[in-house]
Amino acid sequence: MSDRRLPTALAAAVAERARPERLGAAAARLSAGYRANLTSREAVPDAAGVAAYAASRMPATYAAVTAALDRLAAARPDFSPATVLDLGAGPGTASWAAATLWPSVVSVTMMEGSADFRALAADLARAGPPALRRADIRRGDIAQPFGLPDGPVDLAVIAYALTELDLAAAGRLVADLVGRAGRLVIVEPGTPRDHGRLMAVRQAALAAGARILAPCPHAGPCPLPPGDWCHTAVRVERSRAHMRLKGGTVPFEDERYAYLVLESGSSAGSENDSGGRILRPPRLAKHEIAFSLCRADGTLGEARIASRERTAFKAAGKLGWGDFLPDDLRG
Incomplete structure (x- = not known):
């Protein structure tokens, strides 16, 4: 950034x-x-x-x-x-x-x-x-x-x-x-x-x-x-x-x-196939972090990452409002 x-x-x-x-x-x-x-x-x-x-x-x-x-x-x-x-x-x-x-x-x-x-x-x-x-x-x-x-x-x-x-x-x-x-x-x-x-x-x-x-x-x-x-x-x-x-x-x-x-349309590259765009400030609780998403299939959804999934939870904690959620974190 x-x-x-x-x-x-x-x-x-x-x-x-x-x-x-x-x-x-x-x-x-x-x-x-x-x-x-x-x-x-x-x-x-x-x-x-x-x-x-x-x-x-x-x-x-x-x-x-x-x-x-x-x-x-x-x-x-x-x-x-x-x-x-x-x-x-x-x-x-x-x-x-x-x-x-x-x-x-x-x-x-x-x-x-x-x-x-x-x-x-x-x-x-x-x-x-x-x-x-x-x-x-x-x-x-x-x-x-x-x-x-x-x-x-x-x-x-x-x-x-x-x-x-x-x-x-x-x-x-x-x-x-x-x-x-x-x-x-x-x-x-x-x-x-x-x-x-x-x-x-x-x-x-x-x-x-x-x-x-x-x-x-x-x-x-x-x-x-x-x-x-x-x-x-x-x-x-x-x-x-x-x-x-x-x-x-x-x-x-x-x-x-x-x-x-x-x-x-003639530019090189493909559509982003991430887990979705984070639409709101993440909601952090004691045992999980939750994201509201606009997803690649054109629908709204949520992703929740539990604190017990330590690696994923740590990565999710670095994401903010407006970021893309990586596909491997969407759960």
Whole structure:
């Protein structure tokens, strides 16, 4: 598992450009805007709002994107992308995550509609590795697939941006990307609404010939009942400045997110045949550990590992919410 904290150089660059004492009002407006379900364009209307976003939200979104990219790396350990397309890039969070995880990245294209976000992304990129310093940061509306850069790309990422498109436009975008990206990672807020939207986008991707690498261990309909939704969480450490800006009282927060990891149907490799995806935090009792699972046959189920099975119990204790359960542990 890669480090899910902001890289040192990025954290320093954000701290230099986004001082809490200057951004309190903008951070409050940002939080209120997201609670009111405003779009980013409405919630982050100016340079002060963009700086507040970087200081208050970037640590959490970076952690969630990195966690999703880790799922791709686990499913395809030989994957070494050279080209990355970051759609709805904001301050470049996903580009930083990809370039940090894969040193093989040599070319990054960021598409972002906000001039203030593009300016901050370019500013922050100067603190990054060569692929980020020479990134192509361009104006672009992800609602218009025909505006995407020409040619294939190894990895495309849409992080916390698809949620702002209407569902038809989101489906068109993802279907278009399936035809030009070797792998596609989508990360969205971990809400019932966004889970429902991801399931619709998932169908569009499958219809376009995609293969699902995560989180679904199957290509059938989602087996979760109405009112339930697939998501997971990553814990984010808060600096003192981060706590001050968000009005927090504890040195961490849990970012809940939903995601999809897809690859084009022509990519090498087979479906994951594991024991299933862990849908909830494991339930640990004195004599056993229990997992709720979405299984490879498209059904929901449970696995229980007794403490008397010492080797299996020890291995199960290292698994968490969102992990795949190895086939030999499912019981």
